Amino acid sequence: MGAGAALAATRAGRQGRFRILRRRSFVGFCFVAPALITLAATFAYPLGYNLWLSLHSYNLSELYLGIHFVGLHNYSAALKDPYFWSGLRNSLFITLTSLALELSIGMSFALILYRQTRWSGTFRFLMILPLLLIPAVSAYMWRFMFQYDGVINYILRLVHVGAVNWAKTATGLISVIIVTVWGNAAFSLIIFLAGLQAIDPELWAAAKVDGAGPVGRFLHVTLPLMRPFILVVLAIRTMDLLRLFDEGYILTNGAPARTTETLSQLVYTDTFTYFDIGRGSALSVLEGFIVVAAVLFCFVTLGERRDS
Amino acid sequence: MVRPLRGLTAAILTCGALIVYCIWAVFPILWVVLTSFKTNAEALTVPPQLLFRPTISNYVDVFTSVYQFSSVVENSIVIAAVGTAAIVLLALPAAYGLSRLIPWGRNAVSFGIISARTFPTIGLAIPLFIVMQNARLLDTRLAVIIANVAYSLPFGIWMMFGFIESIPIELEEAALLDGCTRVGALARVIVPQLLPGLGATAILTSIVAWREYLFPLILTTRNARTLPVVAGSFITDVGPNWGGLCAYSVLTILPIAIFCAVTGKILVKGFVAGAVKG
Numbered sequence: 001m002g003a004g005a006a007l008a009a010t011r012a013g014r015q016g017r018f019r020i021l022r023r024r025s026f027v028g029f030c031f032v033a034p035a036l037i038t039l040a041a042t043f044a045y046p047l048g049y050n051l052w053l054s055l056h057s058y059n060l061s062e063l064y065l066g067i068h069f070v071g072l073h074n075y076s077a078a079l080k081d082p083y084f085w086s087g088l089r090n091s092l093f094i095t096l097t098s099l100a101l102e103l104s105i106g107m108s109f110a111l112i113l114y115r116q117t118r119w120s121g122t123f124r125f126l127m128i129l130p131l132l133l134i135p136a137v138s139a140y141m142w143r144f145m146f147q148y149d150g151v152i153n154y155i156l157r158l159v160h161v162g163a164v165n166w167a168k169t170a171t172g173l174i175s176v177i178i179v180t181v182w183g184n185a186a187f188s189l190i191i192f193l194a195g196l197q198a199i200d201p202e203l204w205a206a207a208k209v210d211g212a213g214p215v216g217r218f219l220h221v222t223l224p225l226m227r228p229f230i231l232v233v234l235a236i237r238t239m240d241l242l243r244l245f246d247e248g249y250i251l252t253n254g255a256p257a258r259t260t261e262t263l264s265q266l267v268y269t270d271t272f273t274y275f276d277i278g279r280g281s282a283l284s285v286l287e288g289f290i291v292v293a294a295v296l297f298c299f300v301t302l303g304e305r306r307d308s
Numbered sequence: 309m310v311r312p313l314r315g316l317t318a319a320i321l322t323c324g325a326l327i328v329y330c331i332w333a334v335f336p337i338l339w340v341v342l343t344s345f346k347t348n349a350e351a352l353t354v355p356p357q358l359l360f361r362p363t364i365s366n367y368v369d370v371f372t373s374v375y376q377f378s379s380v381v382e383n384s385i386v387i388a389a390v391g392t393a394a395i396v397l398l399a400l401p402a403a404y405g406l407s408r409l410i411p412w413g414r415n416a417v418s419f420g421i422i423s424a425r426t427f428p429t430i431g432l433a434i435p436l437f438i439v440m441q442n443a444r445l446l447d448t449r450l451a452v453i454i455a456n457v458a459y460s461l462p463f464g465i466w467m468m469f470g471f472i473e474s475i476p477i478e479l480e481e482a483a484l485l486d487g488c489t490r491v492g493a494l495a496r497v498i499v500p501q502l503l504p505g506l507g508a509t510a511i512l513t514s515i516v517a518w519r520e521y522l523f524p525l526i527l528t529t530r531n532a533r534t535l536p537v538v539a540g541s542f543i544t545d546v547g548p549n550w551g552g553l554c555a556y557s558v559l560t561i562l563p564i565a566i567f568c569a570v571t572g573k574i575l576v577k578g579f580v581a582g583a584v585k586g
Contacts, residue, residue, distance in 0.1 A: 028408070151339055
């Protein structure tokens with residue numbers, strides 16, 4: 001692969017470049033300033049404000065009580081809240097199950113489509129189709145199909161599984177997973193397909209000459225070379241799944257009795273149903289920490305050591 | 309090759325898997341298209357009817373009833389377009405500066421994209437809701453545009469940064485030696501080279517805005533609602549209007565299908581390049 005050489009060349013180029021342009025940092029800052037100011041106003045300030053809110057008692061339905069500083073009370077209350085733990089459990093369950101399904105589906109079909117030549121364009125287009133829809137709209141579509149008299153239960157009756165009540169806790173979570181995997185498996189597929197196309201086929205040929213079987217070639221040639229692509233998909237999807245909102249909110253809305261709420265839905269309910277801004281902010285900060293921890297975990301376990 | 313499944317059985321197996329997966333991917337869409345031509349009473353009959361008298365009343369409904377389809381489409385388009393224009397205009401110089409002029413630019417971009425992407429959207433939506441309420445901007449397009457820009461600008465910079473890094477520095481140095489200014493070099497050397505990357509970034513950020521549900525859900529109530537949010541108004545207190553919802557879904561799928569058929573290649577390329585670089 002030429003990537004290593006190219007990278008080395010880039011690095012050498014960068015060093016040389018910055019020796020010439022060392023004094024240009026101020027000019028560079030001028031280029032960056034508009035974006036930086038925008039981000040400070042629309043991103044950093046709201047986030048700081050969110051932290052401030054999380055340390056205060058602030059309820060929109062009890063505004064006569066005013067806004068008081070309560071320290072970490074919102075956080076300790078959130079950690080004692082059984083809904084927080086059930087929300088965390090649901091989010092983890094949805095994330096882990098969907099990740100496993102999406103990545104394995106993406107990888108299997110990337111391997112198949114990479115081999116296929118004649119129809120793979122058509123197949124790829126059909127497979128990518130769900131990824132292109134608006135997630136909220138496809139969640140509503142599925143909600144229609146998940147009705148007790150809907151087409152999914154009809155098919156399940158046809159194959160003698162029997163109708164399923166999708167409004168229970170376990171089935172509700174499964175329905176969210178089904179819709180998420182349906183909508184997003186193609187993301188892994190696209191990235192993995194690009195990854196496979198970047199691999200030099202001669203590597204497989206060489207491994208074959210060395211006597212590696214198909215499984216051995218997959219484990220020792222394909223997987224290591226695909227690691228950056230797997231890491232990217234894993235990190236992006238972990239973030240998206242841990243803060244999943246649309247599908248859960250539309251399909252179950254937490255029903256029955258807030259038992260299927262994800263972390264983001266929990267924040268939404270506390271903030272915009274109970275108008276407890278302080279509590280909602282604290283929960284969203286906790287959710288942020290959970291997502292950061294999960295992504296760091298992905299990078300530490302799978303990431304390569306950067307030498308620069 | 310990866311798995312040398314040889315012979316007829318192997319071919320049948322892979323082909324079968326492909327066909328099964330395609331049915332699973334496409335069936336819900338086909339079912340919704342079919343249902344969109346049924347009356348609401350027929351939508352959930354058991355067993356589902358495949359033969360029925362098609363009606364376009366659902367589509368007429370979507371356009372003429374309280375759903376104000378055309379104004380909702382206008383909201384979605386304006387919000388996506390203005391937000392994307394703002395992001396491209398801000399991200400282009402920023403990515404250029406970070407790539408060419410600031411030595412620690414690469415680290416700043418990596419750190420920025422990771423911290424921006426990991427923070428939960430809802431954690432941004434709560435303070436923005438309060439800010440917009442105080443500024444009396446709730447239920448305006450501007451509120452949603454601001455939220456989208458806040459959320460997508462780091463992504464835009466990150467993508468653009470990746471594309472600028474792939475342009476050889478020599479071209480620009482030649483321009484500078486020939487007496488071009490920095491801005492001139494950016495406009496005359498970088499931008500023409502960057503057009504595919506610029507296009508990919510614009511397409512992806514407008515798709516993100518087009519799909520966004522949480523921000524418009526929280527920041528709009530009536531006048532500035534976008535397509536994903538209005539889908540919910542088919543489920544009313546007096547019962548769901550499934551036929552209408554299906555017609556509405558088809559109408560939101562159509563422009564995306566056309567858009568992707570036109571921009572498909574750039575889209576996939578930009579998608580992959582954006583995801584893998586940086």
